[in-house]
Amino acid sequence: MRAIYSQTLYWIAVTFVLFPILVLLGIYMRTVQAGGLAGLDAWFYPMMTLHGVGMVGVWYVASMACAANVLAKYVAPSPAIGRLALVGTVIGVVLLLVCVFLGRFAAGWYFLYPLPFKGEWPAWAAVVFLLSLTVLGATWLVWSLDLLRAIASKYSLSQALGWHYLSGSGELALPPAVLIITVSLIASVAALVAGVVVLVLFYFELLIGAPSDALLMKNLIFFFGHTLVNLAMYLGVALAYEVLPQYAGRPWKTNKIVVISWNTVLLIVLVAYFHHLYMDFVQPGVLQYIGQIASYASAIPAAVVTIFGALLLVYRAKMRWNLASILFYLGLVGWAIGGVGAVIDSTISANVRLHNTLWVPAHFHTYMVAGLVFLVVAYFYHACQEASAAPESTGYHKLLAALLVIGAYGFFLMFYLSGAYSVPRRFALYPAELGHGAVYSGIAAAFAAVFLLGFVLYLVETGRRWLKAVQAA
Amino acid sequence: MRSLLMPALIFTLALAGPARADPAAEGKVLFEQKCASCHTIGGGDRIGPDLHGVAERRPQEWLLRFVTEPDKMIAAKDEVAVRLYEKYNRIIMPNLGLAENDARALLAHIQAASSATPPAAAAPPTPLRMPRPQLIAPQSTILVAFLALAAVIIAVFAWVALSTRSPAEVDVKKAYGVRKIFFVTASVVLVALLIATLPRAPYAGADVKPDRIVHVAARQFDFVFSDEPIVSASDLGRVPTIQRLELKAGALVEFRVTALDVNHGFGLYGPQRQLLAQTQAMPGYVNRLVVRLAEPGQYKVFCLEYCAAGHHLMQSGVTVN
Numbered sequence: 166m167r168a169i170y171s172q173t174l175y176w177i178a179v180t181f182v183l184f185p186i187l188v189l190l191g192i193y194m195r196t197v198q199a200g201g202l203a204g205l206d207a208w209f210y211p212m213m214t215l216h217g218v219g220m221v222g223v224w225y226v227a228s229m230a231c232a233a234n235v236l237a238k239y240v241a242p243s244p245a246i247g248r249l250a251l252v253g254t255v256i257g258v259v260l261l262l263v264c265v266f267l268g269r270f271a272a273g274w275y276f277l278y279p280l281p282f283k284g285e286w287p288a289w290a291a292v293v294f295l296l297s298l299t300v301l302g303a304t305w306l307v308w309s310l311d312l313l314r315a316i317a318s319k320y321s322l323s324q325a326l327g328w329h330y331l332s333g334s335g336e337l338a339l340p341p342a343v344l345i346i347t348v349s350l351i352a353s354v355a356a357l358v359a360g361v362v363v364l365v366l367f368y369f370e371l372l373i374g375a376p377s378d379a380l381l382m383k384n385l386i387f388f389f390g391h392t393l394v395n396l397a398m399y400l401g402v403a404l405a406y407e408v409l410p411q412y413a414g415r416p417w418k419t420n421k422i423v424v425i426s427w428n429t430v431l432l433i434v435l436v437a438y439f440h441h442l443y444m445d446f447v448q449p450g451v452l453q454y455i456g457q458i459a460s461y462a463s464a465i466p467a468a469v470v471t472i473f474g475a476l477l478l479v480y481r482a483k484m485r486w487n488l489a490s491i492l493f494y495l496g497l498v499g500w501a502i503g504g505v506g507a508v509i510d511s512t513i514s515a516n517v518r519l520h521n522t523l524w525v526p527a528h529f530h531t532y533m534v535a536g537l538v539f540l541v542v543a544y545f546y547h548a549c550q551e552a553s554a555a556p557e558s559t560g561y562h563k564l565l566a567a568l569l570v571i572g573a574y575g576f577f578l579m580f581y582l583s584g585a586y587s588v589p590r591r592f593a594l595y596p597a598e599l600g601h602g603a604v605y606s607g608i609a610a611a612f613a614a615v616f617l618l619g620f621v622l623y624l625v626e627t628g629r630r631w632l633k634a635v636q637a638a
Numbered sequence: 639m640r641s642l643l644m645p646a647l648i649f650t651l652a653l654a655g656p657a658r659a660d661p662a663a664e665g666k667v668l669f670e671q672k673c674a675s676c677h678t679i680g681g682g683d684r685i686g687p688d689l690h691g692v693a694e695r696r697p698q699e700w701l702l703r704f705v706t707e708p709d710k711m712i713a714a715k716d717e718v719a720v721r722l723y724e725k726y727n728r729i730i731m732p733n734l735g736l737a738e739n740d741a742r743a744l745l746a747h748i749q750a751a752s753s754a755t756p757p758a759a760a761a762p763p764t765p766l767r768m769p770r771p772q773l774i775a776p777q778s779t780i781l782v783a784f785l786a787l788a789a790v791i792i793a794v795f796a797w798v799a800l801s802t803r804s805p806a807e808v809d810v811k812k813a814y815g816v817r818k819i820f821f822v823t824a825s826v827v828l829v830a831l832l833i834a835t836l837p838r839a840p841y842a843g844a845d846v847k848p849d850r851i852v853h854v855a856a857r858q859f860d861f862v863f864s865d866e867p868i869v870s871a872s873d874l875g876r877v878p879t880i881q882r883l884e885l886k887a888g889a890l891v892e893f894r895v896t897a898l899d900v901n902h903g904f905g906l907y908g909p910q911r912q913l914l915a916q917t918q919a920m921p922g923y924v925n926r927l928v929v930r931l932a933e934p935g936q937y938k939v940f941c942l943e944y945c946a947a948g949h950h951l952m953q954s955g956v957t958v959n
C-alpha cells in the first residue's frame with residue numbers, strides 16, 4: 166500500500182510535467198490554424214499526432230494510477246508491476262518522441278491502416294511508432310491484468326461486479342469504486358488485446374508483406390481507441406464515487422441500481438464504438454444501427470444513476486468546498502455536457518453532417534478536459550492535501566476553478582461553433598471557403614492560454630502539497 | 639555538360655528502340671498515375687507547382703535528379719529545391735522510386751504537353767472576404783439543441799451547488815421517486831429520438847435508380863472523377879477521367895467512392911459552404927453515396943479523413959446547374 170502510494174506520487178509528477186507541454190502543443194495547433202505561425206506550420210501534423218497519442222496516454226495512465234491507489238485501500242496490487250508500468254510508460258514515451266521529432270511521424274492518434282506506411286515520413290519512423298505502441302500496450306496490459314488479479318484475490322468476479330446485490334444478498338459490501346474499476350479494467354484488457362492484434366497485423370505487413378483489410382483494421386483500431394478513452398473516463402468517475410462523499414459528509418454506496426447500471430455500461434461500451442464507422446457505408450447496416458442504439462443506451466446509466474446520484478449526494482449537503490471537491494463536481498458537469506455532444510454525434514443522420522468536423526474534438530475535449538482531467542487533478546490535489554494538511558483558501562480555489570472553466574469552455578465553444586459550421590477537424594490550414602475556421606481558431610487559442618494559466622496556478626497550489634507529501638512518504 | 643546530355647539522351651532513346659517507341663506517350667500514363675495528384679501541366683498550381691514549361695525553366699540534369707530523388711535534394715539543401723519546398727507549403731515531394739528512364743519519359747511528356755497547351759491563366763484571386771457562411775439545417779438544429787441541453791445541465795448543477803448553502807436532511811425516498819420519473823422520461827425521449835432518426839440513415843438500398851453514377855477515386859492528394867470504375871492506380875491514364883464535373887440540379891446522383899492508397903473522406907459541401915453529405919473513401923472498398931443536389935451553384939469536395947501532409951489541400955469542385 167505504501168509502495169503504491171509513492172508510485173502514485175511519481176505518476177503525479179509525470180502528469181504535471183507532460184500535460185502542460187501537450188497543452189502548449191494544442192495552443193500551437195490552434196495558432197497555426199489561425200494563420201499565426203507561418204514558419205512552423207509544417208510541424209502541425211506531427212504535433213497533432215504527439216498531442217493526441219500523448220494526451221490519451223497521459224490521462225489513461227494518470228487515471229490508472231489513481232485507480233491503483235484507490236484499490237490499494239482494499240486489495241494489494243503488486244508494487245513490482247506498478248514499477249514496470251512506470252518504466253514501460255517512460256520507454257514508450259521516449260520512443261514516441263523519437264519518431265515524432267526525429268522522424269516527423271504524423272499518422273494521427275488513430276493511425277488508420279495503411280497510413281503509417283504511406284506518409285511523407287521515413288519507414289523507420291513508422292517502425293519506431295509501432296514499437297512505442299507495442300511497449301505501451303504490453304505494459305498497460307500487464308498492469309491491467311495485475312490490478313484485476315489483486316481484485317480477484319479478495320472478491321470473486323461475480324462479487325467484484327456486484328452480482329450478489331442482484332440476488333439480494335448484499336451483506337458483502339462492495340465499494341462502488343471497486344465495482345467501477347473492475348468494469349473499467351475488463352474493458353481495458355479487451356481494448357489492449359484489440360490493440361495488440363492491430364499491431365501484429367501491422368508487423369505482418371512489415372515483415373512478410375501480408376496486407377491487411379482496411380475495414381477490419383478500422384474496426385479494430387476504433388474498438389481499441391474508443392474503449393481506452395471511455396474506460397479512462399470511467400476510472401475518473403470511480404474517483405468521484407470514492408472521494409466526493411468525504412466532502413459531502415454522506416455515504417455513496419453500492420446498491421442494486423448502481424450494480425445494474427455499471428454492468429450495463431460494460432456491455433454497452435464494447436459495442437458503442439460502431440459509431441466511429443457510420444461513414445463507412447460498406448460496414449454491415451445492422452452494426453451501424455447497433456452503434457446508435459448502444460450509444461443512446463449508454464446515456465441512461467450515466468445520467469440516471471451516476472449524475473443523478475452525484476447530484477443527490479451534494480444536494481443540501483454540508484459540503485466542504487475546496488479545490489478537490491469543486492473540481493470533482495465540475496468534472497461531472499463536463500462529463501455530462503460532453504456526453505450530450507457525443508450522443509448527438511452518435512445519431513447516424515446527424516453524423517453525416519458532423520463526422521470529422523471539429524464537432525468531434527469539441528465533444529471529446531469537453532469530457533476529456535472538463536471531465537476526466539478535472540476529476541483526476543481533483544484526486545491529485547485531494548491526495549497531496551491529505552498528506553500535507555496545508556491550510557486552504559476556498560476563495561482562491563474558486564478563482565482557480567473559474568480560470569480553468571472559462572478557459573476550457575471558451576476553447577470548447579469555438580470547436581462546437583466550427584463543427585456546426587462544417588469546419589473539418591485535422592486541417593493544418595483552412596482553405597479560403599472555410600476561412601471562418603481560422604477566426605474561431607484564434608479565439609480558441611486565447612481561451613486555451615487562459616486554461617493553461619489556470620493550470621499553472623493549480624500546479625503551484627498542488628505542487629507545494631506534493632513536495633510535502635513526498636517528504637512525508 | 640548540358641551539351642553532352644542532349645546527345646546522350648537521344649542515344650539512350652535510340653537504344654531503347656521499339657520497346658520505347660513513344661516516350662511521351664509512356665510518360666503520359668506515368669504522369670496520370672504518379673504526378674497528376676499534385677501537378678498539372680498548364681492547369682495551375684496544386685499541391686506542387688504547375689509544370690508547364692518546366693523544362694525551359696530548369697536544367698535537364700537538375701530535373702532528372704529532382705524527379706527521381708526530390709527528398710535527397712531537399713535534404714542536401716539544393717537551393718532551388720529548398721526554395722520550392724518553402725513556397726509549396728513545406729510539403730516534400732515524395733520520392734516515387736522512379737528509374738531514370740521513367741523520369742526521361744515523364745519529362746518528354748511534360749515538354750510535349752507544354753507545347754500543346756497554353757500556360758494557365760492567372761488563377762482568379764481568391765476573394766479576401768468570403769460572404770458570411772450560413773448555418774443550415776440540420777446543423778442549426780443540432781447546435782441549438784446542444785446549447786439548450788448544456789444550459790439545462792449547468793442550471794441544475796448550479797442549483798444543486800447553491801443548495802449546499804442551507805444544508806438539510808434529504809428525503810431519499812422522495813429523491814428515488816424523482817429518479818424514477820427522470821429515468822422514464824429520459825428513456826421515452828431517447829426511444830422516440832431513435833425511432834425518428836434511425837430511418838434517416840444515409841445508406842442507399844440496392845434498388846436505388848440514380849440518374850447519374852459518378853465514380854470517385856481518392857488518392858494522396860486529389861479526387862479523380864470518371865464515368866467508369868477506377869479500382870487501382872493502373873487504371874489511371876487508361877480510363878478517361880472527368881476534368882470538370884457538372885451535374886443537373888435536382889438529379890439523383892450516386893457517387894461510388896473508393897481510395898487508391900490510404901483512407902480519405904469524400905465530403906460534399908454546398909454553395910453555403912456547409913457539409914451536405916459525406917462518405918469515407920477506403921482502399922479496397924466502394925462506398926455508395928446517393929444524393930440529390932437540388933440547389934444550383936458551385937459545390938466543393940474536401941477530404942474528410944486525414945491522409946498525410948497534403949490532407950487540407952485535397953479538394954475538388956462540382957458545378958450543379
Ligand code: HEM
Nearest residue numbers: 188191192194195217220221273274533534590591592613
Ligand atoms: C486545454 C488543453 C487542450 C488543447 C488546447 C487542445 C487542443 C487540440 C487541438 C487544437 C487539436 C486539433 C484539432 C483538429 O483536429 O483540428 C486537438 C486534438 C486532439 N486532442 Fe487536444 N487539446 C487539449 C487537451 C486535450 C486532452 C486533455 C486530451 C485527452 C485526452 C486531448 C486529446 C486530443 C486528441 C485525441 C486529439 C486528436 C488528435 C488527432 O486527430 O489525431 N486534448 N487538441
Ligand SMILES: [Cu+2]
Nearest residue numbers: 902941945952
Ligand atoms: Cu485525402
Ligand SMILES: [Cu+2]
Nearest residue numbers: 941943945949
Ligand atoms: Cu485527407
